[in-house]
Amino acid sequence: MSETARNETLLDEEDSQRDKYLTFVVDGDTYGIEIRYVTEIIGLQKITPVPDMPAFVRGIINLRGKIIPVMDMRVRFNKPFREYMERTCIIVVDIRDLSIGLIVDSVAEVVNIPAGAVAPPPELTRRGNRFIMGIGQAAGEVKLLLDCEKLLTEEETEQLLTS
Amino acid sequence: MSARQGDPIFEAYLAETMQLIEELEELILVCEHEGAFTEEAIHEIFRIMHTVKGSSAMMQYHNIAALAHALEDLFSLLRERPSRQADWSGISDLMLEGVDFTKVELHKLQNGEPADGDASTVIAKVNRLLGKLKDEPDAANGAGGAAASDASTAGTSGESGSATCGSGSAGGMIADPGASDGPRHFAARLIFTEDCQMANIRAYQAVFQLKDRLLDYRHIPENLLDDPDAEAVIRDQGFRLFMTTDRSRDEIYEALSGISYLKDLELESIAEPDGRCGPEPAEEHASRDSPAGGADGGGTDGGGQPAGKTAAAPGRESRTPAQHGTTIQVNVGKLDELMDLVGELVIAEAMVTQNPEIARLQLEQFQKAVRHLQKITKEIQDKVMEIRMVPLATTFQRMHRIVRDMSRKLGKNVALRLIGEETEVDKSVIEHITDPLMHLVRNAVDHGLESAEERAAAGKPETGTITLEALNSGGEVLILVRDDGRGLSRERILEKAKARGLLHRPEADLADREIFQLIFLPGFSTKEEITEYSGRGVGLDVVQQNIAEVGGTIAVDSAPGEGTVFTIKIPLTLAIIDGMNARVGEALYTIPTTSIRESFRARAGDIITDPDGNEMIMVRGECYPVLRIHRLFGVEGGRRNIEDGVLIMAEQDGRGICLFADELLGQQQVVVKSLPRYIRKLNRVRGISGCTLLGDGSISLILDIQGLFNMKHEGEDCHVGDRTERNLAG
Numbered sequence: 021m022s023e024t025a026r027n028e029t030l031l032d033e034e035d036s037q038r039d040k041y042l043t044f045v046v047d048g049d050t051y052g053i054e055i056r057y058v059t060e061i062i063g064l065q066k067i068t069p070v071p072d073m074p075a076f077v078r079g080i081i082n083l084r085g086k087i088i089p090v091m092d093m094r095v096r097f098n099k100p101f102r103e104y105m106e107r108t109c110i111i112v113v114d115i116r117d118l119s120i121g122l123i124v125d126s127v128a129e130v131v132n133i134p135a136g137a138v139a140p141p142p143e144l145t146r147r148g149n150r151f152i153m154g155i156g157q158a159a160g161e162v163k164l165l166l167d168c169e170k171l172l173t174e175e176e177t178e179q180l181l182t183s
Numbered sequence: 184m185s186a187r188q189g190d191p192i193f194e195a196y197l198a199e200t201m202q203l204i205e206e207l208e209e210l211i212l213v214c215e216h217e218g219a220f221t222e223e224a225i226h227e228i229f230r231i232m233h234t235v236k237g238s239s240a241m242m243q244y245h246n247i248a249a250l251a252h253a254l255e256d257l258f259s260l261l262r263e264r265p266s267r268q269a270d271w272s273g274i275s276d277l278m279l280e281g282v283d284f285t286k287v288e289l290h291k292l293q294n295g296e297p298a299d300g301d302a303s304t305v306i307a308k309v310n311r312l313l314g315k316l317k318d319e320p321d322a323a324n325g326a327g328g329a330a331a332s333d334a335s336t337a338g339t340s341g342e343s344g345s346a347t348c349g350s351g352s353a354g355g356m357i358a359d360p361g362a363s364d365g366p367r368h369f370a371a372r373l374i375f376t377e378d379c380q381m382a383n384i385r386a387y388q389a390v391f392q393l394k395d396r397l398l399d400y401r402h403i404p405e406n407l408l409d410d411p412d413a414e415a416v417i418r419d420q421g422f423r424l425f426m427t428t429d430r431s432r433d434e435i436y437e438a439l440s441g442i443s444y445l446k447d448l449e450l451e452s453i454a455e456p457d458g459r460c461g462p463e464p465a466e467e468h469a470s471r472d473s474p475a476g477g478a479d480g481g482g483t484d485g486g487g488q489p490a491g492k493t494a495a496a497p498g499r500e501s502r503t504p505a506q507h508g509t510t511i512q513v514n515v516g517k518l519d520e521l522m523d524l525v526g527e528l529v530i531a532e533a534m535v536t537q538n539p540e541i542a543r544l545q546l547e548q549f550q551k552a553v554r555h556l557q558k559i560t561k562e563i564q565d566k567v568m569e570i571r572m573v574p575l576a577t578t579f580q581r582m583h584r585i586v587r588d589m590s591r592k593l594g595k596n597v598a599l600r601l602i603g604e605e606t607e608v609d610k611s612v613i614e615h616i617t618d619p620l621m622h623l624v625r626n627a628v629d630h631g632l633e634s635a636e637e638r639a640a641a642g643k644p645e646t647g648t649i650t651l652e653a654l655n656s657g658g659e660v661l662i663l664v665r666d667d668g669r670g671l672s673r674e675r676i677l678e679k680a681k682a683r684g685l686l687h688r689p690e691a692d693l694a695d696r697e698i699f700q701l702i703f704l705p706g707f708s709t710k711e712e713i714t715e716y717s718g719r720g721v722g723l724d725v726v727q728q729n730i731a732e733v734g735g736t737i738a739v740d741s742a743p744g745e746g747t748v749f750t751i752k753i754p755l756t757l758a759i760i761d762g763m764n765a766r767v768g769e770a771l772y773t774i775p776t777t778s779i780r781e782s783f784r785a786r787a788g789d790i791i792t793d794p795d796g797n798e799m800i801m802v803r804g805e806c807y808p809v810l811r812i813h814r815l816f817g818v819e820g821g822r823r824n825i826e827d828g829v830l831i832m833a834e835q836d837g838r839g840i841c842l843f844a845d846e847l848l849g850q851q852q853v854v855v856k857s858l859p860r861y862i863r864k865l866n867r868v869r870g871i872s873g874c875t876l877l878g879d880g881s882i883s884l885i886l887d888i889q890g891l892f893n894m895k896h897e898g899e900d901c902h903v904g905d906r907t908e909r910n911l912a913g
Contacts, residue, residue, distance in 0.1 A: 068882040069770065070858065071816035072868050080859060080874065082882050085527040087874060089859045118861055172861065 039134050041156065043163055044111060044124040047099040051124075052133065052156055052163040057113040061127055064108045075101075081121060083112065090121035096171070097151070115168050122171075131158040138165060192384050193292075196242050198512075201289055203231045205577075208282045212583045215275040222262070228278070229258040235285070237392045247288050250302040253309040254281050260316055270312075277312060279584075280305050366398055366427050367452060369435055374421040374447040376511075382444075383413040386422040389442045396438065399427040425453075515610060518571055525560075525567045526854035530876045532560050537879060572607035575653050575662070578617050579604040582624045582651060589628045596635060596646040597628055606653035608660050612753055615733040616662070619726040623664040623749050624649060626723075631668035631747055641744065643667065659777070662751040671699055671741035683707060699739045700837060703727045731889065762853040762875070764883055765831065765844040767812045768821030771883035772844065773853055773875055774833060778888045782831045782847060790825055800830070800841055807832065810891060811843040815870065821845050835888045842886070853877075855885060870894050 041052035042061075062083070067090055069079040076095040080087050090110060095101055102125075110121040133156035141152045141164075153167035210227060214220045220228075236251035257274075284305055288298040373389060375382045387407045394400065403423040404413045428435060436450050536553045579601045590597040608616075632638075632647035639645055650665040673695060680686045680701045690698075701707060705724040730737050735753035754760065754777070762773035763782075783802075790809065791799045798809040809830065813821045822828045822845045830841045853875040862868060872887035 066881060068874075068884070069816075069818075070862055070868060070884070071871070073862065073865065077862070077865070080862065080882055082876055082880050085530055085876065087856055087859055087876070087882060089861045119859070120861055 039132055040130055041133055041163065041165065042111065042130050043128040044093075044109070044122075045126050045128060046093045046097060046124055047102075050128060050161065050163050051093075052131070052165045053111070053113065053122075053168060054165075055130060057115055057168050059112045059114050059119065062110050062112060062121075064104050064110060064123075078123065081110070083119075083121075086119065088112065088119045088121055090123055091171070092123045094123075094125070113168060115172055118172065120172070131163070133158045133163065133165070193242070196238055197289060197293060200235055200238060200247075200285070203235055204282055204285050204289070207231045208279065208584060209580050211275050211278045211282070212580075212587060215272065215587070216583075218271065220261070220271055220274070225258055225262045229255060229262055232258060238388065241388050241391055244288065244292070244298045246298060246300055246302045247285055250281055250284060250306055250309075253306045253313075254278065257309055257313050257316075260313060273312065277305070277308055280308070366429050367432070368454065369426045369428065369432065370451055370453045371424045371426070371435075371439055372421045372447075372449040373417075373424065373439065373442070373445060375417065376444050376446040382417040382422070383407045383410075385442065385444055386413075386417055389422070389439065390424065392442070393424075393426070393435070393438050396430045396434065397426050397428045401425050421447075513570075518567075518610070521567055522571065525564050526856070528560055529564060529854060530880075532556060533877075534880055539879075568609075571610050573610050573613050574605050574607050575613070576604040578613055578620060579651050579653070581617070582620065585621060585624055586628060586649060589625065593629065594634070595628065595632055597632060598646050598648045599624075600648060600650045602650060602652040603654050604651075606655060606660055608753060612660075612733050612735075615729055616735070616751065616753065619729045619737075619751070620651070620662070620664065622723075622726050624651070627664060627666040627668065627747070631666035633669050637669075659752050659754055662753070664749040664751075665746060667746040670743040670745055670747055671702070671739070672743070673698055676701055679707065680704075696738075696740065697837070699741055702739065703737065760853060760855055760885075761850065762883075762885065763831070763850050764848040764853075764877065765812075765829075765842075766846050766848055767816075767844050768818040770816070770818045770821075771848070771877065771881060772812060773883045773885045774831060774842070775885070775888070776850060778833045778835055780832045780834045780839065782829055784828075785825050785830050787824070787826055802832070802841075805839070807839045807841045809841045809843060813843075815891075815894070833886075833888045833891075835892060838892060840888070840891060842891075851877075853883070853885070 037054075037056045040055040042055050042058050043050050043052045045051075065081045065083075067079040067081055070077070070089075073079070076092050078090050078092050080089050092101065104123070107126040108123060109127045110123055111127065112119060112121050137158065138154040138156045140154055142155075151166055151170050152164050153170075154165045156163045156165050207228060210224055210231075214224050232251045232255035236248050236255055239245075239248035239251060257277075261274075284300060284302055288300050291300070292298050373386065375385055383404075384407075386402070390400065390402065390407070402425065403420075404410055404416045407413050426435065432450070432452065436448075439445075439450065440448055536557070541549070582601075583599055586597050586599045589595075627649050628647075632649070633641070633643075635645045638647065648667050650663070652661075652663040652665065654661050654663075676698055677686070677690055680698075685701060685704050685707060703723045703726070705722070707722055707724070727737050730751055730753065733753055735751055737752075738750045739747060740750070741747040761776040763776055763779055765772050765774060785800060789800050791801070791806075793799065798811070799806050800809050801807075809825075812818065813823075825843065828843055828845050829847055830843055831847070832839055832841050834840075855873050856875060857863070857873050858868060858871070870887055870890040871884050872890065873885045875883050875885055877883055
């Protein structure tokens with residue numbers, strides 16, 4: 021493929037990814053994550069625990085030879101930990117060249133939420149709120165749109181709070 | 184031309200010049216050692232200085248270029264009268280001074296600083312020496328055979344004509360139409376090596392170097408710097424240069440062949456300046472050696488210069504094409520990636536061949552294919568490891584310079600012996616051991632060896648010997664730094680250790696070896712006065728740390744009056760280690776085999792528990808701490824009863840620790856992978872150095888024995904139990 025053609029495909033891809041969100045369920049709430057971060061969705065795998073990690077980091081998994089950490093979104097959002105079930109999924113996201121798996125109760129669908137349908141999050145003090153960048157509406161349902169970057173960077177504050 | 188980091192031309196310049204300067208340094212040291220500069224060496228040095236001058240001038244580093252120019256002049260003079268006696272030691276000093284200056288400037292450039300050093304003092308020295316050499320009467324070569332490198336003008340046209348004729352006839356070529364005086368026309372085709380980056384810049388450099396000697400020239404492609412296609416054209420068709428000059432063919436040829444990254448050079452005489460190339464020219468360098476030699480006889484009494492040049496040619500030519508033809512430079516990053524891929528291949532292979540779905544099937548053909556695959560992957564793995572291996576020679580050679588400089592300053596006679604310098608270790612290992620080795624060699628010269636008088640009094644040869652020896656021993660490389668000096672003083676070490684509060688055990692209990700080992704402790708230094716070379720507060724503890732970073736260890740042994748030996752043990756490679764897999768509950772751990780001393784089952788009665796709850800065990804009269812992995816890492820499940828599991832005694836730096844695991848799974852080669860960046864960023868993991876994938880795809884954590892010791896110590900201060908409980912809760 022020539023350079024220009026590749027660039028065009030990239031542009032196309034970027035264009036087709038705009039406003040698209042992958043939605044998933046954690047403890048009854050539906051969350052959305054920008055599709056451009058998502059690499060793949062895999063079923064639950066054997067997780068190797070790593071000592072001395074914060075509770076929401078469940079350990080590491082072997083993703084076809086690549087070792088990536090996995091984060092339990094329930095625990096991340098300060099919800100009670102629940103044993104994994106058949107529907108439990110790992111969404112592999114790539115955030116600033118850092119691969120990480122997000123463990124969610126189940127994956128729902130890919131929805132289109134135009135920027136106009138996204139409202140800023142209300143000023144709440146609930147801790148889970150820190151990761152929400154907006155509230156989106158699609159097909160009459162409300163989705164909490166995640167700020168992926170914060171998922172990774174907020175652990176410093178988390179560390180301070182827990183220790 | 185602006186030069187900055189990341190610019191490929193700049194990077195190429197740095198790498199090339201650095202290499203040349205190192206070659207030069209080595210050459211000078213060899214010559215100095217032999218007490219004379221051979222003719223060959225002089226030519227080689229001249230060539231190096233010439234190249235450095237050219238490229239530095241092109242990059243606008245005028246101080247480096249000016250110095251190189253002065254040194255080139257000096258050697259130009261020297262090579263005209265190779266037989267004469269000169270003050271070689273003085274010249275060596277001067278050259279090394281030049282080498283050092285250039286190195287400092289290159290380092291500045293490397294760090295993004297301007298090369299602003301002042302070379303004028305060195306240049307002045309060179310010029311003084313040059314003047315002195317010139318003034319000395321020399322029968323054959325008076326002032327006329329002056330230093331300037333480009334002085335072989337009309338006076339030499341006679342024999343240069345014959346030289347070209349010679350080569351022409353030998354190559355079966357047309358006669359040189361320019362044999363008579365007057366301007367001649369040449370057509371050259373330069374083909375650069377495949378790994379040569381920015382060929383258009385190289386071509387530009389060639390023209391730049393040559394243009395002073397040309398009356399007229401033109402080249403294809405015409406616009407070298409601004410035409411985006413120029414590089415592609417040069418790559419495909421070579422760089423073609425048509426010249427009109429009054430210089431000899433040899434001179435042009437030599438100038439052209441000095442260009443770096445040159446793979447092939449064709450030079451032919453043509454009738455018209457713009458004439459197309461005649462018949463395809465014969466490979467010039469193939470026919471060059473013998474006719475050039477023949478031309479020597481006629482040339483020597485005439486001016487000396489051509490003789491010198493042609494003699495220089497074989498040495499250079501046997502070198503340049505061979506170097507560029509059979510070796511390529513590869514970015515280490517790519518090798519690392521390749522290594523990673525091979526690691527994955529090894530794992531993927533195990534996943535296929537040991538797949539549980541086919542485990543119970545009788546598959547004869549499949550097993551055959553598997554064996555074939557395994558053979559190939561093993562070979563690939565070996566080859567990739569081999570590619571990453573670098574001989575220790577370069578590192579060892581550097582020590583010559585250190586020993587030389589120090590022995591001069593300290594007034595000691597020191598001989599350095601190198602043994603096994605061809606021994607190879609992984610590239611990343613080399614980077615980590617160069618500094619420690621330098622430190623040890625410095626120490627040996629400064630502290631280890633006695634002064635000449637002391638040695639004479641002790642009945643030893645006046646010249647002290649330092650031996651650097653490398654050898655392969657199993658999966659490890661041993662490097663020994665040995666001196667025949669006074670040896671370590673047991674009493675002084677003990678005294679010092681006591682004074683510094685480093686001694687925690689009664690001294691009667693300590694074996695000599697243990698006492699010597701004390702010198703690696705932080706804050707230990709036996710030399711009271713600080714000398715220029717060692718004892719600047721950076722002690723052997725840093726040496727030990729550096730070596731530990733690549734998974735190596737260092738030990739010392741000494742006999743009074745006979746000398747000291749430092750033994751460095753380093754693993755051959757870091758990427759793949761021999762590991763023992765152990766299971767704790769459902770978790771898997773890998774312990775580097777090199778640090779395992781033994782494994783055994785214990786009886787409940789063997790375990791001693793102190794009031795703080797720390798467990799210990801007596802093994803052959805020695806007491807070792809027991810660390811239960813499940814407790815340490817908060818592993819659920821697994822065996823709790825000490826009699827059900829197994830104890831693995833791991834050792835690091837002479838200290839032992841017993842790890843309690845459920846069972847041992849066996850030993851295998853494992854590919855070391857680092858923990859994911861996100862996990863490392865959290866910066867909480869201790870006692871684990873990385874992870875590895877086992878054949879069935881499961882992940883095993885590699886234990887860091889050194890880290891476990893540290894945890895043990897911290898645990899004693901802040902109660903291991905608390906931490907564990909928190910882990911279990913989380």
